[in-house]
Amino acid sequence: MNQEGNAFNPPHQSLPPFSRVIVSGGTHGNELAGLYLAKQWLQGKARGLERQTFSAKAVLSNPRASEVCRRYVDVDLNRCFTTECLNSPDADDMPYEIHRAKELNVLLGPKGSEQAVDFICDLHNTTSNMGVSILVYQDCHCFSLHMFKYIQSHVKSAPVYCAIFNTPKDRAYSLDAVAKYGIALEVGPQPQGVLRADILSHMAEALKLVLDFIDLYNQGTEFPSCEVEAYVKDKDFDFPRDPVTGELTATIHPERQDQDFQVMNPGDPLFQTFDGKTVNYSGSQPTYPFFINEAAYYEKKVAFSSSNKVSIRIPALRLQASAGGANRIS
Numbered sequence: 001m002n003q004e005g006n007a008f009n010p011p012h013q014s015l016p017p018f019s020r021v022i023v024s025g026g027t028h029g030n031e032l033a034g035l036y037l038a039k040q041w042l043q044g045k046a047r048g049l050e051r052q053t054f055s056a057k058a059v060l061s062n063p064r065a066s067e068v069c070r071r072y073v074d075v076d077l078n079r080c081f082t083t084e085c086l087n088s089p090d091a092d093d094m095p096y097e098i099h100r101a102k103e104l105n106v107l108l109g110p111k112g113s114e115q116a117v118d119f120i121c122d123l124h125n126t127t128s129n130m131g132v133s134i135l136v137y138q139d140c141h142c143f144s145l146h147m148f149k150y151i152q153s154h155v156k157s158a159p160v161y162c163a164i165f166n167t168p169k170d171r172a173y174s175l176d177a178v179a180k181y182g183i184a185l186e187v188g189p190q191p192q193g194v195l196r197a198d199i200l201s202h203m204a205e206a207l208k209l210v211l212d213f214i215d216l217y218n219q220g221t222e223f224p225s226c227e228v229e230a231y232v233k234d235k236d237f238d239f240p241r242d243p244v245t246g247e248l249t250a251t252i253h254p255e256r257q258d259q260d261f262q263v264m265n266p267g268d269p270l271f272q273t274f275d276g277k278t279v280n281y282s283g284s285q286p287t288y289p290f291f292i293n294e295a296a297y298y299e300k301k302v303a304f305s306s307s308n309k310v311s312i313r314i315p316a317l318r319l320q321a322s323a324g325g326a327n328r329i330s
Helices: 032-042 063-067 096-108 142-154 197-218
Strands: 012-015 021-025 057-060 119-125 131-137 160-165 181-188 226-237 250-252 269-273 278-280 304-314 316-319
Touching: 012 142, 021 032, 021 197, 032 057, 032 119, 032 197, 057 096, 063 096, 119 197, 131 142, 131 197, 142 160, 142 181, 142 197, 142 226, 142 304, 142 316, 181 197, 197 316
Parallel strands: 012 316, 021 057, 021 119, 119 181, 131 160, 160 226
Antiparallel strands: 131 181, 226 304, 250 269, 269 278
């Protein structure tokens, strides 16, 4: 994210119209809201991807993991899109997800090239209580932050947050990073391997707004400069563990559970040991935890991620003067 203090420079930014838009689901095969939305579109059983200026395309990101309702088959697909991984030599014993990442990079990229698709919205579910969360990288264009502001102003059924990850483009590891621009749309709480109607509705509503925003931009709508509130990831925290066996000795405290993006002050309850004792947060500064007790992150030894709450002034956004309106891509 290009910032100078809390202000972007220059006072307004412009991009060409977006015509090649991808909606991907099933990147993790047990996150069922995005998976079933993608399946419905690919099977022709649902509409909703068409707009006046473009038609988005659906992609089922990880078919094998989706078939067996697992996060992944060999390795986490959504960590396989770094430049290093995509450029690694092929091998007979290559993990399935690395092979699939290379396929998707050919289909949607190549990452970092002019041939890459314009925008990817990658659909995810979390077991954490994160509502509708827009996940972007630090060098994201203000387009994505204006999109977040638009979604936040229209969704009333769930809280809407923006989490920013301090990862450079070449080391960006997620599927959305293959496109010129993109976001991950993370909606929860929803258990793995379960499809909740309310979470499915939240995701469908947010995705509709993603596509509406792109369509409005393509038609020449100007979005004025504004401030957005976001959460910049700081670091990951593990659970307390036995120093010899590595086994957990505590879990998230009841007062912290489900409090994603809510302030945690020094001394606040954080963990509860298995014999009922409270372990307080020992940091020196307030933080805003998210991905609290995410089921998929137990294997990564992450109990939650901390973040800093920031206010960012973003410049006005307008269609490039020479671009005109976008033509519909069918």
